[in-house]
Amino acid sequence: MQALSRIMLTFLSEFSLIDRYSSQRRQPHHSAILGIGDDCALLAARPGHELAVSTDMLLEGCHFFADVPPVTLGHKALAVNLSDLAAMGAEPRAFTLALALPDTGTSRQDWLDAFSHGLFSLADRYSCELVGGDTTAGPLNICITVFGDVPCGQALRRDGAQPGDDIWVSGALGDARLALGALRNEWPLTIDQLPALRHALQMPEPRIALGIALRGIAHAALDLSDGLAGDLSHILRRSNVTAHVDVDALPRSAALREQPLSIQYRCAIEGGDDYELCFTAPSSQRDTLLALIPRIGISLTRIGTIDTLSDLDKGNTSVTNLYKAHWYDSSGSPIDTTWRSFDHFYEK
Ligand SMILES: [Mg+2]
The missing domain is CATH 3.90.650.10 (PurM-like C-terminal domain)
Structure with a gap:
């Protein structure tokens, strides 16, 4: 129980670090009615818009190498989620972060500082506000959920392609x-x-x-x-x-x-x-x-x-x-090859 308390306190302070880092950024985004600090964040619906939501997970050894610089990892973890908003024609608004971190002692604070720098530098550029999250012990695993706005009926969907396009x-x-x-x-x-x-x-x-x-x-x-x-x-x-x-x-x-x-x-x-x-x-x-x-x-x-x-x-x-x-090919000859999609589980 004592060990559990120590871990929980450690992680609470770590999330506070991210929270503090977020609050020190140059511009408050004012996206949420209520941000970090309560049981839920509150986001007001923008009149005439739909809320686009997407989640992506990055797992060490599967999506990135263990030695990847944490500043680039912070950037990429948010970038791949913002990319899903881009694909729908949505404007970024807010995100949540769930983070599992191995217990690596004091170096974890340096890691988090660099990770946060990469993450919030990108978030700032798109006025995308961190509105909540969670941390736990475990193999390094970063899960971000993004929220974006798109005018009603104007989202770019996958099901609209038409012959002749x-x-x-x-x-x-x-x-x-x-x-x-x-x-x-x-x-x-x-x-x-x-x-x-x-x-x-x-x-x-x-x-x-x-x-x-x-x-x-x-x-x-x-x-x-x-x-x-x-x-x-x-x-x-x-x-x-x-x-x-x-x-x-x-x-x-x-x-x-x-x-x-x-x-x-x-x-x-x-x-x-x-x-x-x-x-x-x-x-x-x-x-x-x-x-x-x-x-x-x-x-x-x-x-x-x-x-x-x-x-x-x-x-x-x-x-x-x-x-x-x-x-x-450009001469119109068919290329008889079966391409497969990139599979993070297969391509390890
Ligand atoms: Mg996608």
């Missing part, structure tokens, strides 16, 4: 997987390539401005967390359509283009952790979308089209195969 992606694909492979000695990178690629893996930037700009333009959208092949199939399944994708059109960094084509495909099509947006939009929106690029400062690339399911597609008895995209 263009398929677009933001940014470049595959750099996070390229960095992960280099860190796991799957393939080499030059010493000057690694910092930028490691940044892509550890410090993803949620595409909030893009998601908001896509309201009323995109028919369907999601963020690429598990790789293009797997994530695009979610849109196809929810929208009951298929897709034709030009692999040569996939946006790739100069570093990735230096790799053999098989690695380029593996990283850009199967690799996870990109946190770019993939969305569909009618071809009549092409000029509008291209005009967005300088405004939001993120490249947008058209990579394929949405189509109705063919009789051949419908012949698939497996739902997984039914909603797989069809992949082609």
